[in-house]
Amino acid sequence: MSVSITAADLLSEKQLQLLVEDISLRFFGKPFLHRAYYNARLKTTGGRYHLGSHDIDFNPKVVEKYGLDELIGVIKHELCHYHLHLEKRGYQHKDKEFKQLLAQTGGSRYVQPLIDKETSYHSYQCQSCGSMIRRKRRINVSRYVCGSCRGKLKLVTEKK
Numbered sequence: 001m002s003v004s005i006t007a008a009d010l011l012s013e014k015q016l017q018l019l020v021e022d023i024s025l026r027f028f029g030k031p032f033l034h035r036a037y038y039n040a041r042l043k044t045t046g047g048r049y050h051l052g053s054h055d056i057d058f059n060p061k062v063v064e065k066y067g068l069d070e071l072i073g074v075i076k077h078e079l080c081h082y083h084l085h086l087e088k089r090g091y092q093h094k095d096k097e098f099k100q101l102l103a104q105t106g107g108s109r110y111v112q113p114l115i116d117k118e119t120s121y122h123s124y125q126c127q128s129c130g131s132m133i134r135r136k137r138r139i140n141v142s143r144y145v146c147g148s149c150r151g152k153l154k155l156v157t158e159k160k
Contacts (some may be wrong), residue, residue, distance in 0.1 A: 013036075013038060016037065016058065017035070020032050020075055020079070023076060032082065034053065034055050035053075036057075036075075037057050037058070038057065038058055038059075039058065039060075040060055042057065042058075043059075044115060046058065046059050046108075046114070047059065047074045047078040049085070051085060054082065054085075054086070056082060058071065058075070058078075059111075059114060061114045062074055062114065070111065070112060073108030074108060074111055076102070076108070077108055079105075080102050119136060121136060122135050122137070122139070124153040124154065125154050126148070126149060126153060126154075128151025128152070129146060129149040131146060133153065141153045141155060
């Protein structure tokens with residue numbers, strides 16, 4: 001049984017379930033007997049295998065940003081956790097068996113970045129010497145002073 005799916009069709013949970021079952025049979029030679037679904041609450045990971053229920057959830061952003069090939073790599077990765085755990089073998093990232101099975105099946109070790117890291121800064125200017133200070137976190141200007149001349153600080157820009 002071969003499943004033909006494009007990235008646009010993959011938004012269906014039923015299609016995802018069929019794809020995971022197909023990849024499990026083709027690459028691992030074992031059936032996937034649990035539930036596969038999307039979880040939009042995942043932020044930085046591509047997928048997650050649940051040890052208690054044996055279900056696997058996937059981040060829909062993987063398909064949206066990188067397409068079907070990246071999702072297949074994530075599915076293979078999570079299926080490595082799944083099959084090794086059920087066989088009571090080393091299923092963690094650090095285990096040799098996990099690394100070997102991942103290499104055999106061609107699964108991805110890491111998912112590409114899913115969130116754009118835009119660091120925002122707060123800019124402060126010393127009212128005495130005029131030096132500029134940038135901080136990621138906001139500071140209390142009535143409590144902190146300039147490190148150079150100990151002058152009062154003033155918030156110049158909120159975020160940049």
